[in-house]
Amino acid sequence: MPDTLAERFCGSSARARLDVAIAQLTAHFRDRVSTSSAHCEQHGRGEGQLRVYPPDAVVWPETTAEVSFIASVCAREKVPLIAFGAGTSLEGHVCAPYGGICVDLSRMNQILAVHAEDAECIVQCGVTREQLNVHLRDTGLYFPVDPGANATIGGMVATRASGTTTLHYGATAQNVRALEVVLANGNTIRCGTRAIKSSAGYDLVRIFVGSEGTLGIVTEVTLRLHPRLEATGCITCAFPSVREAVDAAIELVQSGMQLLRIEFLDEVQMRACNLYSNLELPEKPTLFIESTGSATSVGEQVERTKEIVLAHGALNPDSATTPEQRARLWRARHQAYYATRAMRPGWNCITSDVCVPISQLADAVSATRQDIDAAGLFAPILGHVGDGNFHVIFMYDPAVDAARQAIDALYDRMIARALAAGGTCTGEHGIGLGKRAKLVEESGEGAMTLMRQLKQAWDPDGILNPGKIFE
Amino acid sequence: MPDTLAERFCGSSARARLDVAIAQLTAHFRDRVSTSSAHCEQHGRGEGQLRVYPPDAVVWPETTAEVSFIASVCAREKVPLIAFGAGTSLEGHVCAPYGGICVDLSRMNQILAVHAEDAECIVQCGVTREQLNVHLRDTGLYFPVDPGANATIGGMVATRASGTTTLHYGATAQNVRALEVVLANGNTIRCGTRAIKSSAGYDLVRIFVGSEGTLGIVTEVTLRLHPRLEATGCITCAFPSVREAVDAAIELVQSGMQLLRIEFLDEVQMRACNLYSNLELPEKPTLFIESTGSATSVGEQVERTKEIVLAHGALNPDSATTPEQRARLWRARHQAYYATRAMRPGWNCITSDVCVPISQLADAVSATRQDIDAAGLFAPILGHVGDGNFHVIFMYDPAVDAARQAIDALYDRMIARALAAGGTCTGEHGIGLGKRAKLVEESGEGAMTLMRQLKQAWDPDGILNPGKIFE
Numbered sequence: 001m002p003d004t005l006a007e008r009f010c011g012s013s014a015r016a017r018l019d020v021a022i023a024q025l026t027a028h029f030r031d032r033v034s035t036s037s038a039h040c041e042q043h044g045r046g047e048g049q050l051r052v053y054p055p056d057a058v059v060w061p062e063t064t065a066e067v068s069f070i071a072s073v074c075a076r077e078k079v080p081l082i083a084f085g086a087g088t089s090l091e092g093h094v095c096a097p098y099g100g101i102c103v104d105l106s107r108m109n110q111i112l113a114v115h116a117e118d119a120e121c122i123v124q125c126g127v128t129r130e131q132l133n134v135h136l137r138d139t140g141l142y143f144p145v146d147p148g149a150n151a152t153i154g155g156m157v158a159t160r161a162s163g164t165t166t167l168h169y170g171a172t173a174q175n176v177r178a179l180e181v182v183l184a185n186g187n188t189i190r191c192g193t194r195a196i197k198s199s200a201g202y203d204l205v206r207i208f209v210g211s212e213g214t215l216g217i218v219t220e221v222t223l224r225l226h227p228r229l230e231a232t233g234c235i236t237c238a239f240p241s242v243r244e245a246v247d248a249a250i251e252l253v254q255s256g257m258q259l260l261r262i263e264f265l266d267e268v269q270m271r272a273c274n275l276y277s278n279l280e281l282p283e284k285p286t287l288f289i290e291s292t293g294s295a296t297s298v299g300e301q302v303e304r305t306k307e308i309v310l311a312h313g314a315l316n317p318d319s320a321t322t323p324e325q326r327a328r329l330w331r332a333r334h335q336a337y338y339a340t341r342a343m344r345p346g347w348n349c350i351t352s353d354v355c356v357p358i359s360q361l362a363d364a365v366s367a368t369r370q371d372i373d374a375a376g377l378f379a380p381i382l383g384h385v386g387d388g389n390f391h392v393i394f395m396y397d398p399a400v401d402a403a404r405q406a407i408d409a410l411y412d413r414m415i416a417r418a419l420a421a422g423g424t425c426t427g428e429h430g431i432g433l434g435k436r437a438k439l440v441e442e443s444g445e446g447a448m449t450l451m452r453q454l455k456q457a458w459d460p461d462g463i464l465n466p467g468k469i470f471e
Numbered sequence: 472m473p474d475t476l477a478e479r480f481c482g483s484s485a486r487a488r489l490d491v492a493i494a495q496l497t498a499h500f501r502d503r504v505s506t507s508s509a510h511c512e513q514h515g516r517g518e519g520q521l522r523v524y525p526p527d528a529v530v531w532p533e534t535t536a537e538v539s540f541i542a543s544v545c546a547r548e549k550v551p552l553i554a555f556g557a558g559t560s561l562e563g564h565v566c567a568p569y570g571g572i573c574v575d576l577s578r579m580n581q582i583l584a585v586h587a588e589d590a591e592c593i594v595q596c597g598v599t600r601e602q603l604n605v606h607l608r609d610t611g612l613y614f615p616v617d618p619g620a621n622a623t624i625g626g627m628v629a630t631r632a633s634g635t636t637t638l639h640y641g642a643t644a645q646n647v648r649a650l651e652v653v654l655a656n657g658n659t660i661r662c663g664t665r666a667i668k669s670s671a672g673y674d675l676v677r678i679f680v681g682s683e684g685t686l687g688i689v690t691e692v693t694l695r696l697h698p699r700l701e702a703t704g705c706i707t708c709a710f711p712s713v714r715e716a717v718d719a720a721i722e723l724v725q726s727g728m729q730l731l732r733i734e735f736l737d738e739v740q741m742r743a744c745n746l747y748s749n750l751e752l753p754e755k756p757t758l759f760i761e762s763t764g765s766a767t768s769v770g771e772q773v774e775r776t777k778e779i780v781l782a783h784g785a786l787n788p789d790s791a792t793t794p795e796q797r798a799r800l801w802r803a804r805h806q807a808y809y810a811t812r813a814m815r816p817g818w819n820c821i822t823s824d825v826c827v828p829i830s831q832l833a834d835a836v837s838a839t840r841q842d843i844d845a846a847g848l849f850a851p852i853l854g855h856v857g858d859g860n861f862h863v864i865f866m867y868d869p870a871v872d873a874a875r876q877a878i879d880a881l882y883d884r885m886i887a888r889a890l891a892a893g894g895t896c897t898g899e900h901g902i903g904l905g906k907r908a909k910l911v912e913e914s915g916e917g918a919m920t921l922m923r924q925l926k927q928a929w930d931p932d933g934i935l936n937p938g939k940i941f942e
Contacts, residue, residue, distance in 0.1 A: 117721060117830035160670040171668050173677070174645060189917035194893035195826040196858045197642050199631040199681055199901040201910050201940055202922045206644070206677035210670055227727035250588060256698035256764075258729070293727075294775075297768040304765075355666040359588035387667045422665035430670040439672050446660035450929060451673045457928035458921060469672055 005466045009080055009098035017077040021101060022057050024073045032060045043102040047149070048090030048351055048429070055082055055102035062107045064180060064188055064219040071217065072186030074101055078461050081184075083213040085155030086128060088147075090351055091432025093159060093212050097467045103217060105154055111135050112220070119225045120177060120194065125154025125218050132223075141225040144169045147428065148334065154218045159430040160210030164261045164333075167253070167386035168292070169226055171428070173209045180220035181208055184459035194222060207454070212430055213465040215458050231295040232260070233302040234326045237314035238284035242266065242369060245285040246362035248312035249385040252289065253358060255308065257301050262386035263288040266369065269336055269380030269393075276339030277332040282315060287385070288333050290326075340380050340393045347395045348404075352411050354418035355389040355427030364421060365390055368414050375406045389427035415441075436471045476937045480551055480569035488548040492572060493528045495544045503531040514573040518620070519561030519822055519900070526553055526573035533578045535651060535659055535690040542688065543657030545572055549932050552655075554684040556626030557599060559618075561822055562903025564630060564683050568938045574688060576625055582606050583691070590696045591648060591665060596625025596689050603694075612696040615640040618899065619805060625689045630901040631681030635732045635804075638724070638857035639763070640697055642899070644680045651691035652679055655930035665693060678925070683901055684936040686929050703731070704762045704769040705797045706776050708785035709755035713737065713840060716756040717833035719783035720856040723760065724829060726779065728772050733857035734759040737840065740807055740851030740864075747810030748803035753786060758856070759804050761797075811851050811864045818866045819875075823882050825889035826860040826898030835892060836861055839885050846877045860898035886912075907942045 008014065026033045034040075035057045044054035061067045074081040080100025087094055096102060108126035115121065116139050123132060130150045133142050147156060147163040155161070157179070162171030169175065178192030191204035208216055239245035249262050265273065270283045287309065291301040306317045332339075341349060356364045365381060372379045372392065383390025392414065396403035415425045415438055425431075425438035440448055452470060455462070479485065497504045505511075506528045515525035532538045545552040551571025558565055567573060579597035586592065587610050594603060601621045604613050618627060618634040626632070628650070633642030640646065649663030662675035679687055710716035720733050736744065741754045758780065762772035777788045803810075812820060827835045836852060843850045843863065854861025863885065867874035886896045886909055896902075896909035911919055923941060926933070 115828065115830065117725070118828040119725065120828070160674070162668055162670075166668060170641075170645070173674070174641070183917075183921075187917055189921065190915065191918050191921075193826075193895045193913070194828040195860075195889075195895045195898065196829070197633055197637060197826060197860065197898055198895035199633075199897045199899050200895050200906075200913055201681070201902055201918075202686075202925060203631070203644070203677050203681050204918055204921060206674050207925075210672070210674050215673075227725060229727050254588070254590065254698060256700050293768070294771060296771050297764070300765060300767050355664075355668060357586065357589040357591070357665040358667070359586060389666075389668065418666075424664045424666045424669035424671050426670045427666065427668055428670050431672055435671075442664070442671055444661065446654075446658055447662050447672075447675055450654075450660065450662075450675055453928040454673060454678075454925060457924040 005098050005462065008462065009100065009466060018056055018079050018099065021073050021077040021079045025057065025059055025070060025101065028069060029059055034058050043084050043104060044095050046087050046089035046092060046094045049092040049095060050348065053095035053097045055096035056099045058102045058104050060104050060107050064182065067103060067182045067217055067219050068186050068188050070101065070103055071182050071184065074463050075185050075461070078463060080466050081463050082465050083154070083158065083217045085126060085152030086150060088149035088151045089155065089159060089432065090429045091434050093430060093432040093465070093468055095433065097433065105152065108219065114139060116141060118194065119227065120222060121225055122220060122222045123153050124220055125152060127153050129153065129156065136225065140228055142228050143175070143223055144226050145172050145175055153221050153223065157209050157218050157221055158211065158213050162387070162428040164263055164384055166384060167262060168258055168260045173206060175224045176205055176209055176221060177224055178222035179205050179208055179218055181216035181218050183216045184461070184464050192222065210430070212432065212468050214455060214469050215464065229292045229294070231293065231298040232326065233291045233298040233319060234329060235289045235302060235305050235309070235317055235319045236281065236286060236329055237309045237317040238282035238286045239315065240284065240313055242285045242365050243362040244313040245287055246365060246385060248309045248314065249287060250358050251308050251312065252305060253386050255304065257291070257304065259289060259301065259386065260292040261288065261290040263333055264383045264385040264390065265333070265336060266381040269340065269382045272339040272343050272380055273332045273336055276335060276342050279332055284315065288329060336382050337393060340395065344378060344395045348398050350394040350407055350411070352392045352394060352414060353426050353429040354414055354423060355387065356418050356421045356423030358388040360421035360423065361385060361388050364417055367417060368392060371410050371413060375410055377403070377406065387427065388423065431469045433468060436469065439469065476569050476933065479933065480571065480937060489527055489550050489570065492544050492548040492550045496528065496530055496541060496572065499540060500530055505529050514555050514575060515566050517558050517560035517563060517565045520563040520566060521819065524566035524568045526567035527570045529573045529575050531575050531578050535653065538574060538653045538688055538690050539657050539659050541572065541574055542653050542655065545934050546656050546932070549934060551937050552934050553936050554625070554629065554688045556597060556623030557621060559620035559622045560626065560630060560903065561900045562905050564901060564903040564939055566904065568904065576623065579690065585610060587612060589665065590698065591693060592696055593691060593693045594624050595691055597623050599623050600627065607696065611699055613699055614646070614694055615697050616643050616646055624692050624694065628680050628689050628692055629682065629684050633899040635734055635855055637855065638733060639729055639731045644677060646695045647676055647680055647692060648695055649693035650676050650679055650689055652687035652689050654687045655932065655935050663693065681901070683903065683939050685926060685940050686935065700763045700765070702764060702766040702769040703797065704773040704790060705800060706760045706773060706780070706788055706790045707752065707757060707800055708780045708788040709753035709757045710786065711755065711784055713756045713836050714833040715784040716758055717836060717856060719780045719785065720758060721829050722779050722783065723776060724857050726775065728762065728775060730772065730857065731761040731763040732759065734804055735854045735856040735861065736804070736807060737852040740811065740853045743810040743814050743851055744803045744807055747806060747813050750803055755786065759800060807853055808864060811866065815849060815866045819869050821865040821878055821882070823863045823865060823885060824897050824900040825885055825894060826858065827889050827892045827894030829859040831892035831894065832856060832859050832861070835888055838888060839863060842881050842884060846881055848874070848877065858898065859894065902940045904939060907940065910940065
């Protein structure tokens, strides 16, 4: 007997169960539950998704016990339960294709403890990255993982987020020590410890990191922090071609210098950034490189970096040494997305994401650029090239059907090339709704079976974020 | 109806199934199967365990397809299947308390590929750490994770091993990109990619890392390598007390210097090392500190390290700068275990392992030393203090029953203190047989349920390494 998610969650008996669940939640949470279409629509999509799939109700819990209560109600009534943080996800993680209850975790925004001696803090899931770093300002410590958006820590854990500083500090997975999680049955568990490492049993922490709300709802996170180092150095340099830029990046990684960031922007992206941020940088494939450490070691790294990029044909290695210059350049990098959007007002945008072994990166980026140009699309490329991770920001006019189709075909090829090169269909954005078929392609049926068995074991009724990761 | 592992695997029908399995394996592997008591005894224990639990047969496969064949036979006949690498495990992981088939993976020792540009290699599971580093000698790269023993890479993956360089390079988990694994049903899957990072689905790689052969047999490993850096600096320094040594270590970690190793040896361990390695170091709580990087940055780190340790009362910070001096000191550190054993010929030894937040380390080590002295035991303490991880080498005369009991009681207290301090019952040795009750204490019933459900989902007949991790 087929049991599709639609049959399970969208029939008339499902509707009746949903009504019971909403009534129970309303009795308990009163004005912290809403079924208004405004609230539901607002919670029906993340940033990277056009179509809205609204939940049937939104609840705003303030404690883990409240999340546990919500999960118990949903478990009893077999109703979908979708976690929502800052809504910055790019792959549709937070939408509700089968309706159900959205848990908006933004009020769980307490920083519970900072243990400076252990370079560690404990936060509720709804704390945002920027909020945390403002709070830590006087401790000399910070949480360096930087996906661009001001995501919640819970959301970053759920999508296994990374970003510009992963080269140096690792991604979210490497910076989580322990979690508190509410399970599909409403039980609350803790996993991990405050110790730096452990060999005690299965690594439950790393199972929940990246599970996209399909195995549990992360309510509390113990994070590893890092000391803010004394000095920072920054180099920008343009190259004659993508290949030379990427080859320079590879050699920088191989040098063992442990640079903080190596970011790549192609000529189209540079043009957008110049216009948006009022800069006059060369409109060529460009690396933004940042180092951190003691003043001496930063000085040495900047010199060595210059040597390496010059040997790869860098046109104008420029080390911006004042904090103001540095801030201006990095602001331009961080605003690349908005700069691109500003080039085509009213157009839609698809932010793609693949990651390949760095030896394959020049080929992957060059082939993608050729594809884009051949299709006549406007689509800058940028990436965390030290990690082999790059994004194309595909822009298209929503009035032109063919544009969207051309992008889909091109993105398919981009992913096929990444997989053929030994890479992954997503370096940091996750699977969500949009990449479920790609996950199967990447993982193979054997690995997919293990993932489905795990999901089935921990969430037998499939109520946690149904339709995500798995089709 | 109770279904204990003994009932499942040790009745007469189990014996009959075992005989069928051995016959099928013998028909296939001929002289690469042995049921001789010498071979079975040899494979019935690791290093840290006295009692021998022999398997009923040992098989030496040479390919993944052969491991898969063995697993299929064991799955069909519901016979225990125990993976064996170098046999260096300290927690009884490789023994066969319910009999069954031991898969000796030592002939799967091929280094399949080295991708220098991606700082990566692909090895069969039976390759040892030292074999790999000899092979990599001319590439400028190495695999830095160093648990002391010359373990196999498969064994290090299975126990989530770490060691002296984890401070700088992370533990095994952070240095594995992809795995090939033979499952309980004989199927072979691959997980992970050659990309540096991925957000594609559940992190199967990190589930297998540390699963101690209870979820699958790792047959192939894609490892991250690291460039050998230009220079190395080493400082040894004695302190008046444990607390001063550990406080210095904490400040070194907090400095953000990214030192390579910070090792602690207490006064008892130093005495043993002096005698064994013919050194004349002060017999006081001592730190061995190593830095790596460019010549300039190592010089700078050594100077800064000296300042920090002096501020914490270091008696004689001594920077051994010649490679010979360095090698001599580190040999002494690496031989600490043998030095300790040499102090009490004929005695037995229990190597303990806990890990705590570093802020709690001085208390944990001091309380342990007091306990040891109060019990009149001979037991040096050493540790990877940069990680908060320490070991007591408990020595005892096998003729004295009370000694073993005193050690058990003391080790129980040591673990209880580690858990109360927010730490773990094992930083790097794993659960195996000996720490199953401690895992429950550390994890709580909720997390244990998740682990048991995962085991049940992936190995429903419980044939993979039965009796390990779970009681």
